[in-house]
Amino acid sequence: MNTQQKESCPKYFEFFNSVKIISGYKALGNISSELDLLGAKRPIIITDKGVSKAGLIDHVVDSFGGTPVTIGALYDDTPIDSSNVAVNEIAGIYRQQECDSIIAVGGGSVIDTAKGVNIVISEETDDLMKFTGNNRLSKPMKPFIVIPTTAGTGSEVTMAAVIANPAQNVKMQFTSPLILPKVAVLDPVMTMSMPAKITAATAMDALTHAVEAYIGPQKNPVSDAFAFSAIELIKDNIISATKNGGDKDVRLAMANASLLAGVSFSNSMVGIVHALAHATGGLCHVPHGVANAILLPHGLEFYIRKSPETAGRIGKLLRFFIAPEDYAKVPIHERTKSTITAIRDINSNLNQLCGLPLTLTQAGVTKDKLESIAKAALNDGAIAFCPVEVSYEEALEVLQAAY
Amino acid sequence: MGNATIYREIEPSEKWLKTQITRLCLYFLGMGIETAYKNVPEVKKEMDSLPDTFSFCFTVLNGPSMMILKNGNRVKYVGEKESYHADLELVLKNIEFAYLMMTGRISTPDAIYHNRQFVRGNLGHMMLMIRVMNAAQALLFPNLLLRFYIKKVPRLTMRTMINRAKAYTNATIGFFA
Incomplete structure (x- = not known):
């Protein structure tokens, strides 16, 4: 091969990404105004023990100081592998605490769990299995903001989630543009403590x-x-x-x-x-x-x-x-x-x-x-x-x- | 305010020919899967790993479809059935895409890369069914044409030719039955 292969334009393609990206120093400070734009003021925060113990949630909670936002619940028991058991538990808390939006703070597992919670709440179901596959969702999702604490999965901007169903020993895959978060917030303070x-x-x-x-x-x-x-x-x-x-x-x-x-x-x-x-x-x-x-x-x-x-x-x-x-x-x-x-x-x-x-x-x-x-x-x-x-x-x- | 009645309502014409060609191709594909299960050991092994009771529907959105039912050790093409309750559904987004795919102008892999389809159900099962459909297509098309449909054209063997004859016989008998 003596000449470099030419880049050919595909005969057909589709591209979609609707996530608003807020990236930079003190980016966390914008979350309350984003919630306001989305018509929400009582989010549930979904995270895991690692993030919680590292003190990262404090940065998020502090960012709401002096705003009308009340954190409806803080769930920090997300397992290492997201599962439908955790999803249903969190959805129950969401309903009980009358939350109106979801904030995921964590890595891929937390974000996927939060996507699952959004499906369960928005589709008014308790059976995630019904929505396995791609493009099975039809209802508009709840306001959903993601704050990644790792720099790798890219889950904050992907239209996919993988959630385990331990009872049936399967990993359920969901893909739909509807599960994309509304906002992704990248603040360097959230990834500083990563080993x-x-x-x-x-x-x-x-x-x-x-x-x-x-x-x-x-x-x-x-x-x-x-x-x-x-x-x-x-x-x-x-x-x-x-x-x-x-x-x-x-x-x-x-x-x-x-x-x-x-x-x-x-x-x-x-x-x-x-x-x-x-x-x-x-x-x-x-x-x-x-x-x-x-x-x-x-x-x-x-x-x-x-x-x-x-x-x-x-x-x-x-x-x-x-x-x-x-x-x-x-x-x-x-x-x-x-x-x-x-x-x-x-x-x-x-x-x-x-x-x-x-x-x-x-x-x-x-x-x-x-x-x-x-x-x-x-x-x-x-x-x-x-x-x-x-x-x-x-x-x-x-x-x-x-x- | 203008008179709304002068702006006529338009009802787009039906794409009858493309729909019928697609319907016929789906019929052959269904019969091909049934034949492949009975005669190609790899396909039998693949489909036996699916749940005992399993239904797969390959459909065009608002258009023709074909349904495969697996019940224990039996795999049967059951024609056009209501896809709502299928365990796994592969949906082509419109009849134009389906027609291009069925006539070999878009290969099955290209239909996936172009997002011209979507899947309802277990994606792992879909990967398996794609391999089964590849094997069925290998029974339906001569090797010369097969490269327009699937990624890897299998080597032509005497067994493939015998299985092809069986697939066409089954499809012809089924068509007039």
């Missing part, structure tokens, strides 16, 4: 979102713009954020990067890396960001072997990881491999800085689990968005390479 290892893992989650969003078959020029901005911010800040979590500028940059990657992948979806990471998380309880960090280089290598078009796109991403003058010097046919090397270098740096695992073995996955993970990955929604058909054997091959 280095979680910072690294969540940042790699965001990088995986952006990379998969750009190389996937549902990509489009709008989602590309968000993905590129995200990759640039992550590349510039991921090491500093892990090294020096007290730097507010770096924290804000990473929060923005996570949001941008979230907007991108919410519209162009993710592929084999996420399908395998979801299955690895589900079966071996490996944190999602850790699984993504481990699997990303191997997933990209799989695409290089199977899809020349995708390989070309991976090569183009190199320009975000090295200086422009160096990029120009790398022969086109070597760019794909160089992109993967650059991602591996980030992983190695993070491993040295905070012990982020580099292999599935280091993450505690045992070899006997690989076959089950490969099987589960084939039924993950993300597999439909791989540019090539993925067989069980191929999924297993990627896992074995990452083991």
Whole structure:
């Protein structure tokens, strides 16, 4: 290949994101006025014990001082994996305390739980199962504001939620534009206390979102713009954020990067890396960001072997990881491999800085689990968005390479 | 104030031909799934992992549809039925999209990438049913055309050709029954 592959415009695409983004220092101070604009003044705050103990809720509560807002209830018992049991419990509290809006303060699990609560309240149901799938919601949702405390999931701007149903041993997936929050508030103060290892893992989650969003078959020029901005911010800040979590500028940059990657992948979806990471998380309880960090280089290598078009796109991403003058010097046919090397270098740096695992073995996955993970990955929604058909054997091959 | 009656009401015409072609393709797809379950071991294995009682509806919004019922070890195409109670529903957003898809001008994967469809029900089951539909399409179309419908065209074997003959026989008998 002597010339760089041209970027073709898709014959058809859809893009949607209606979330108002408030990002920056003292952004929390705007929540009360946003609630006012939404006609609400008695929110329930949904969070978890970790966030609560870190004192982050105090920042949110303080922001309401001197405003007509009353916090109807503060629920801080959200489990690590969001479940319909917690959703129904919170919905009961919401009704009992006569709340009129929802504020989620936390990471992916808290935000997904809050999305579930909004479905239960707005659809006037107690059975979330009825709404599994995509586009099953029809009623307007309650005012919903999200304040992320990690910089990785992008859940504050995604139209999806995954909630476990322990009684039936299934993970229910919901996708609908209606579950998008009304407002996402990014304030660096909310991510400052994140430990280095979680910072690294969540940042790699965001990088995986952006990379998969750009190389996937549902990509489009709008989602590309968000993905590129995200990759640039992550590349510039991921090491500093892990090294020096007290730097507010770096924290804000990473929060923005996570949001941008979230907007991108919410519209162009993710592929084999996420399908395998979801299955690895589900079966071996490996944190999602850790699984993504481990699997990303191997997933990209799989695409290089199977899809020349995708390989070309991976090569183009190199320009975000090295200086422009160096990029120009790398022969086109070597760019794909160089992109993967650059991602591996980030992983190695993070491993040295905070012990982020580099292999599935280091993450505690045992070899006997690989076959089950490969099987589960084939039924993950993300597999439909791989540019090539993925067989069980191929999924297993990627896992074995990452083991 | 103007006379409202001079601004005539317009009732768009029905897309009869496209609807009938789509209906016919859905019929063949339904019969293809039924045949694939009986004759392709991979499809049987996949569908046996679904709940014992399971219904799948592939439909066009306000248009034709096809329903597959699984009851224990039996999988049956039951024609156009009310989709409301289906456990899993794949809905194409309009007849134009459906027509393009059925005539191979948009592949099944492209229909997904373009958001031309939505799913009601368990997304894991939908992934499984997509693989089943791929296998059914492999029985319905010659390999030359198959690349317009699915991502990976399977190798042509004697078994595939025999299964294709069975699929067409079943569909023809079913059509005139």
